[in-house]
Amino acid sequence: MAIPxxxxxxxxxxFVEGDVQALRGVNLTIYKGELMCIMGPSGCGKSTLxxxxxxxxxxxxxxxxxxGVNLNDVENLDTFRSRxxxxxxxxxxxxPTLTALENVEIPMFDSGFVLPQEKTQKARQLLKxxxxxxxxxxxPTRLSGGEKQRVAIARSxxxxxxxILADEPTGNVDSKTSAMLIELLRRINQEKxxxxxxxxxxxxxxxxxxxxxxxxxxxxxxxxxxxxxxx
Amino acid sequence: MVLIQIVWKNLxxxxxxxxxxxxxxxxxxxxxxxxxxxxxxxxxxWKNMIKGHGTDLTIVKAGTEANLLLNILDESLGDGLRxxxxxxxxxxxxxxxxxxxxxxxxxxxxxxxxxxxxxxxxFQTGGPITLDDKDEIILGSVLAKSLKIKVxxxxxxxxxxxxxxxxxESSNVLENGAGIMSIKRLQKLMDREGKxxxxxIRLVNPSQMPEIKKEIETRFPxxxxxxxxxxxxxxxxxxxxxxxxxxxxxxxxxxxAIATMNTMFMSVFERTREIxxxxxxxxxxxxxxxxxxxxxxxxxxxxxILGIFFGMGAVRMLNLFRQLRGLVQAEYTTFLFAEAxxxxxxxxxxxxxxxxxxxSRMPPVEALRYE
Ligand SMILES: Nc1ncnc2c1ncn2[C@@H]1O[C@H](COP(=O)(O)OP(=O)(O)O)[C@@H](O)[C@H]1O
Ligand SMILES: [Mg+2]
Numbered sequence: 207m208a209i210p211x212x213x214x215x216x217x218x219x220x221f222v223e224g225d226v227q228a229l230r231g232v233n234l235t236i237y238k239g240e241l242m243c244i245m246g247p248s249g250c251g252k253s254t255l256x257x258x259x260x261x262x263x264x265x266x267x268x269x270x271x272x273x274g275v276n277l278n279d280v281e282n283l284d285t286f287r288s289r290x291x292x293x294x295x296x297x298x299x300x301x302p303t304l305t306a307l308e309n310v311e312i313p314m315f316d317s318g319f320v321l322p323q324e325k326t327q328k329a330r331q332l333l334k335x336x337x338x339x340x341x342x343x344x345x346p347t348r349l350s351g352g353e354k355q356r357v358a359i360a361r362s363x364x365x366x367x368x369x370i371l372a373d374e375p376t377g378n379v380d381s382k383t384s385a386m387l388i389e390l391l392r393r394i395n396q397e398k399x400x401x402x403x404x405x406x407x408x409x410x411x412x413x414x415x416x417x418x419x420x421x422x423x424x425x426x427x428x429x430x431x432x433x434x435x436x437x
Numbered sequence: 438m439v440l441i442q443i444v445w446k447n448l449x450x451x452x453x454x455x456x457x458x459x460x461x462x463x464x465x466x467x468x469x470x471x472x473x474x475x476x477x478x479x480x481x482x483w484k485n486m487i488k489g490h491g492t493d494l495t496i497v498k499a500g501t502e503a504n505l506l507l508n509i510l511d512e513s514l515g516d517g518l519r520x521x522x523x524x525x526x527x528x529x530x531x532x533x534x535x536x537x538x539x540x541x542x543x544x545x546x547x548x549x550x551x552x553x554x555x556x557x558x559x560f561q562t563g564g565p566i567t568l569d570d571k572d573e574i575i576l577g578s579v580l581a582k583s584l585k586i587k588v589x590x591x592x593x594x595x596x597x598x599x600x601x602x603x604x605x606e607s608s609n610v611l612e613n614g615a616g617i618m619s620i621k622r623l624q625k626l627m628d629r630e631g632k633x634x635x636x637x638i639r640l641v642n643p644s645q646m647p648e649i650k651k652e653i654e655t656r657f658p659x660x661x662x663x664x665x666x667x668x669x670x671x672x673x674x675x676x677x678x679x680x681x682x683x684x685x686x687x688x689x690x691x692x693x694a695i696a697t698m699n700t701m702f703m704s705v706f707e708r709t710r711e712i713x714x715x716x717x718x719x720x721x722x723x724x725x726x727x728x729x730x731x732x733x734x735x736x737x738x739x740x741x742i743l744g745i746f747f748g749m750g751a752v753r754m755l756n757l758f759r760q761l762r763g764l765v766q767a768e769y770t771t772f773l774f775a776e777a778x779x780x781x782x783x784x785x786x787x788x789x790x791x792x793x794x795x796x797s798r799m800p801p802v803e804a805l806r807y808e
Contacts, residue, residue, distance in 0.1 A: 257802050285721065299714045311438045315440070315720060326438065
């Protein structure tokens with residue numbers, strides 16, 4: 207019954223600079239509506255994997271299919287990315303000169319024609335959904351870490367992406383905020399039926415997901431039952 | 438939100454740097470504006486002076502059209518010219534450079550006493566010279582003011598004494614800074630008896646100008662009959678001033694483009710991360726280029742507009758100097774303003790191109806890597 211949205215077939219990625227093989231033959235299928243998590247030690251290739259799935263970069267070899275589309279056949283990854291993928295980063299990466307509202311509008315610039323007032327409307331709604339309706343006109347420096355990440359989450363939803371990628375989204379916030387953020391991500395996963403892939407070190411975060419994939423040295427070494435992580 | 442709002446916020450991020458860049462461009466554009474407006478004003482004033490004299494065609498020696506002072510014609514040529522049909526008046530004038538009081542190189546114009554040119558002068562005080570042999574001189578308004586001389590005073594011109602009989606205000610800065618004498622007296626003063634610089638010709642019917650010009654030039658192969666436009670535009674000094682304006686414009690373009698490029702490169706480099714994020718969030722390369730180009734062009738256009746004011750201010754400042762008052766006569770044409778804005782625009786495009794291209798090429802993964 208499950209429909210695959212992300213398929214990696216024997217994906218490798220080498221960096222000439224530093225002579226690193228960051229991914230060594232990754233095979234992975236992720237299904238529609240999954241809330242899954244990738245764990246592994248620092249430097250094992252989690253971010254590299256996420257960047258490839260997010261069409262930010264191309265693999266050295268192998269195939270990546272997103273929603274049935276082989277990325278090797280996609281000429282313009284920018285447009286593809288803005289329509290299909292939402293990103294959440296550890297360091298938030300909000301544009302410092304823009305307000306929360308304007309930051310959420312950013313992904314809507316090149317995703318197809320949207321009227322400026324429609325962009326604003328949508329962004330306002332998204333910020334309301336993450337509970338920030340009172341902060342829409344604040345610039346990032348006036349927001350707490352948790353609020354910044356909520357803006358970033360709203361931003362990742364701007365184009366109703368099929369897939370949301372979060373690279374250590376709770377890495378820069380305290381544990382209480384972290385719990386609130388994962389709750390928010392869970393809700394989004396359920397309400398919007400978006401597929402969520404979260405990279406994390408935090409067992410508490412991982413335990414809140416439905417599937418945990420373990421990585422080591424550029425390879426997938428197994429899966430764990432999320433509930434087992436709590437012990 | 439639209440792109441221009443982001444562009445604007447980016448420029449305001451480093452206010453001092455943006456303002457300094459704008460001022461830098463404005464100084465350059467201002468130099469061009471003041472230079473060109475003064476040249477234009479001079480050319481315009483000169484043409485007006487000739488028009489004011491009622492002259493349709495100016496006769497000069499063939500081959501020396503470009504330099505008024507090299508022009509030497511025989512007075513007797515006037516009699517020949519008067520035989521040509523269709524001419525209402527033929528008026529000779531002599532131009533020379535002399536020392537007046539302690540001022541060297543003052544221009545002296547010699548017009549026929551009681552003649553047309555003499556009588557058409559706009560007198561502030563006194564009146565025209567009516568007799569050929571009197572030791573009389575009329576001073577242009579600026580010269581009179583700087584010599585602190587009034588009608589009735591005596592002044593020394595080339596070691597001879599002349600009585601000032603009038604001061605006049607001309608549309609032309611040359612006349613304003615010059616002395617005017619009867620042509621006969623000037624010829625004697627300068628040892629140039631029987632010589633004139635140009636003949637001014639008024640036609641009975643100005644629409645016959647092309648035919649009469651041809652007729653004159655066939656009858657007298659050694660001379661050229663020039664329309665006012667030809668006469669002024671061919672002038673060496675005018676051409677030089679125009680070449681200088683072009684030269685300065687080019688330098689301004691180059692320096693301005695480099696200054697803009699410097700600012701934009703700095704701005705792009707310090708935003709490496711941010712541009713990478715925009716790219717990761719789906720912005721196409723073209724939009725990044727667009728954003729950076731708009732920033733660059735807004736800077737340069739602001740510089741252009743401010744530069745126009747700088748240029749006009751500079752001309753005003755020049756006029757504050759007593760020695761220059763009345764000599765600097767700027768003419769501001771729509772064309773000049775358009776030129777300044779286009780210059781600024783080109784400069785902004787040139788300055789923004791490389792930084793924009795560079796910014797668009799930043800791979801998003803690289804930008805996002807460093808934490
Ligand atoms: N752009 C790059 N150029 C060179 N080496 C890189 C690049 N990105 C990642 N690497 C290297 O690839 C390996 C995997 O990195 P990364 O995917 O960031 O690990 P993780 O996110 O699991 O900590 C590391 O050794 C890292 O230094
Ligand atoms: Mg990482």
